[in-house]
Amino acid sequence: MRHLLLLLMLLLTPAARAQEFILPTPEAGHANGGVEPAMVPLPRPALVVGEVTTPRFRLLYTAKSEGSARQLAGNIEAIRDHFVSVLGRDWPGVTEIRVGVGREEFEALALPGGAPPGWAVALAYPSHRIVLLNALTLAGPEGMVTLRHELAHVALGQLARGWPRWFQEGLAQNLTGENWSMTHYTALFRAVTQERVFRFEHLHDAWPDLPSDVEIAYAQSAAFVAWLSAKHGPEGMGRLVDEVATGQPFEQAFGKAFKSSLWVEELAWREGVAARYGWLPLTTSSSLLWLGMTGLVVAAYVRRRKQKEEHLAQMEAQDVAEEAELREALEAELAQQRARLTPPPPQPVDGGESADAAKTMDAAAPEWNEPIAANGPESEDDEEDSPRPHKPTLH
Known part of the structure; x- marks a missing residue:
């Protein structure tokens, strides 16, 4: 799996940045073997207010670092046991760890003649079996790595030289x-x-x-x-x-x-x-298999996502079409209802068309609608000229 991660990183990182790696050099906080001041009797620093002891360690702390020291005391022996399992040997004596908070306390706990470099957050004095720590680093992701690194220098310095x-x-x-x-x-x-x-x-x-x-x-x-x-x-x-x-x-x-x-x-x-x-x-065996499987998984995910998006788009388009069709049907039904309820407009009467209409109405009128002459019965000439028979006269 690490080969796959490396390949991906190499593909994503330009070759020009090949030298931009974080190095385990002084910038990382290690003292790289530590500083060795003269072996003389050393008094306890005035800043120390107490200590925590384990079978093979003595942890000195300041007023600000007591919590960190007591927490460290809970797993420091397990760290040393791991060293023994790798080296096959344990170094002699009790190792002292001085814990302070901040740069000022860190430097105040240093041995005379062995001031820590400005970049260091931890320092080992292998001949003295002393490690100096800034408690602020223990809370960070590299805190325990820094401690183990300095203890390794103490172990080698105590076990042998050269x-x-x-x-x-x-x-x-x-x-x-x-x-x-x-x-x-x-x-x-x-x-x-x-x-x-x-x-x-x-x-x-x-x-x-x-x-x-x-x-x-x-x-x-x-x-x-x-x-x-x-x-x-x-x-x-x-x-x-x-x-x-x-x-x-x-x-x-x-x-x-x-x-x-x-x-x-x-x-x-x-x-x-x-x-x-x-x-x-x-390019071989499990690495190639992992690479191929990763590619297939990614391709399947992309394809599935695309299919899902297309399906959702089709459903949305279908809903829009059905809604438009329903709206048209409702509008057509409303138009028909309005047409049935609206009366026809009146026909205009004028000109020749009006005269023809009047003749038609006169021809279709019943006989009793004929007007009666005001001077009595019509004359014989009128009778002869009239195309209709006379109406009976009531006496």
Whole structure:
């Protein structure tokens, strides 16, 4: 699944931004091994108002940081147990953690001669078994990672001397879980595809200058230490700690502990780097299956959404058409009703048409509508000329 996420990120991120990764450098708040002031008796800082103790830790707190210190005391032993399960050894003595709130208290709790850098939010004094914390960072997402990182430097400083830089940083990142970040995977992907994987002998004391190369150095150190831990287990790591503790050079102690040289182990690790971090995992087996399944799911979702939108549009158009048809039918019915209830307009009487109409009416009138002469019976000439018989006269 992480290969799929990486591919999507690479497709969405321009190549010009390949070096814009957050590096686990001083900007992240780690002191990278800490500061080692002189080993002299140190009084308790005046700012400390109390302490919380566990079997292997002593937590000093100020008036503002008591709550953070007591909360941290509840899981600090479990963090140390995890370290032992990876290293195969536990460092001796009681480790002191000083907790303050804000920059002013953080600097006031520092050891004389070991002031924290301006960018640091946590600081380790490995020889003194002391870790300095700003409680404000514990509430953030990187708070516990920062604490684990500083404890890793205390553990290595107490168990032995002469650790190479790549081993210190690689082990610290494995103990904090930083090695599982997508940033690390992307850096190794870039290192493999650009053939920029460094030799570990070149990372013994010095670190690269370019930010992009620094990110690769951290990532490959974490990956190599994780590979060694998985291959040789806590027993092998414990033997390495014991051999380095004798004061012999790291490469010699490495050979005795793992029955192999650093170069041979590095070559074996490099053979699998391309298979784990190159293009191959993105185009084979489960990675390709996940990619294909994701594409099918997305395509099915888009198709289903489109079909649903088309169906809704069709239903809406059908509703509009039915409503228009019903409205037309109602309007036609109302028009018919109005036509039946309205009387016909009167016909105008004038001109020739009026005269013809009058003749027709006279011809159709009954006989008793004939006018009677005012001077009595009509004359014989009138009788002869009249086309109608005389009406009987009543006496």
